[in-house]
Amino acid sequence: MGGIGSGRRFQHRGPNLEEVPQLDVRTLKRNGLFDQSTSNGSIKWTNSGLPEAALEYAYADSTLCITYAVKARHTASNVVSEHIFIDRAACNYGGTRTWFLCPNCNARKAILYCASKRFLCRQCYGLNYTCQNEVYPDRMIRKARKLRSKLGAPMDLSQPISERPHGMYRTTFERLIKQDQDNIKSVVGAYSQRLMSNPKQTR
Ligand SMILES: [Zn+2]
Numbered sequence: 001m002g003g004i005g006s007g008r009r010f011q012h013r014g015p016n017l018e019e020v021p022q023l024d025v026r027t028l029k030r031n032g033l034f035d036q037s038t039s040n041g042s043i044k045w046t047n048s049g050l051p052e053a054a055l056e057y058a059y060a061d062s063t064l065c066i067t068y069a070v071k072a073r074h075t076a077s078n079v080v081s082e083h084i085f086i087d088r089a090a091c092n093y094g095g096t097r098t099w100f101l102c103p104n105c106n107a108r109k110a111i112l113y114c115a116s117k118r119f120l121c122r123q124c125y126g127l128n129y130t131c132q133n134e135v136y137p138d139r140m141i142r143k144a145r146k147l148r149s150k151l152g153a154p155m156d157l158s159q160p161i162s163e164r165p166h167g168m169y170r171t172t173f174e175r176l177i178k179q180d181q182d183n184i185k186s187v188v189g190a191y192s193q194r195l196m197s198n199p200k201q202t203r
Contacts, residue, residue, distance in 0.1 A: 020113045020114060020115045020125075020127065021113070021114040022111050022112065022113045022114070023043070023066075023100070023111065023112050023119055024110060024111050025086070025098050025099060025100045025109075025110050025111070026098070026110060028043070028064075029098050033057070033059055033064075034059065034086060034098060037060070038058075038059060038060040039058075039059045040056070040057060040058040040059065041056075041057060042054050042055065042056050042057065043055050043057055043066075054068075055067060055068035056068070059086075062085060062086045062087075062088075063083050063084065063085055063086065064083070064084045064085075064086055064100075065081060065082070065083050065084075066081070066082050066084065066119065067079060067080070067081045068080055068114075070114075070117050078117075080117050080118070082103060082118055082119055083103065084100050084101065084103055084112065084119065085100075085101040085103075086098060086099070086100065086101075087099045087100075087101050087108055089108065100112050100121075102120055102121035102123075102124060103118060103119070103120060104118070104120045104121070104124040104154075104155055104156070105120075105121060105123065105124050105155075105156075107121060107123070109121040109122075113125055113127060115127060115149060116149035116150070116152065117152055120155065124145075124155045125145060125149065125155065126138075126141055126142035126144075126145040126146070126155075137187060140183065140186045140187045141157070141187055143183055143186075144157055144180065144183035144184060144186075144187055145157075147176060147179060147180055147183060148161070148180065150176075151165055151173075151176060151180075152165055153180075157184055157187065161177060161180055
């Protein structure tokens with residue numbers, strides 16, 4: 001049985017949004033997941049060429065707990081559990097709108113993506129609809145986050161990487177840590193360049 005990550009294409013280069021398993025809170029709501037105070041069952045993917053992959057869910061206390069298999073290249077699949085808080089916000093025109101709170105940045109999001117092990121928002125993964133429109137600092141951030149997702153490390157670049165992934169050689173890990181530090185320097189450098197080239201915007 002395939003898990004997330006066992007798909008053909010997105011192991012070999014940076015993922016595009018279209019190729020990444022995703023959860024859309026609107027679809028789940030339409031399917032009645034949040035109608036009762038508790039519910040459970042399984043969800044099948046509707047995209048991403050992962051026909052065998054599915055995840056189990058349990059919903060209670062405004063929290064969606066999902067469990068699914070993740071398979072990285074050359075490793076056995078791991079079972080991952082994630083808790084996603086479901087937020088209901090009042091709309092201007094009455095009624096409420098349902099949102100996921102991204103488990104990493106806590107922002108309200110309609111869609112969460114699984115580009116690595118976890119279901120996070122597009123910004124946390126640095127995912128883009130197209131690569132052409134990226135400006136230099138964003139490209140640097142995307143590169144840094146791509147490396148971090150490979151390491152299963154925090155997507156918040158201000159957080160250090162502490163844990164060596166299971167089965168990774170120490171020398172490889174140290175090389176990637178060095179690469180991460182270089183990436184962060186590039187991000188900081190790119191931002192200061194941008195500020196210098198737009199002096200009116202700085203205060
Ligand atoms: Zn996020």
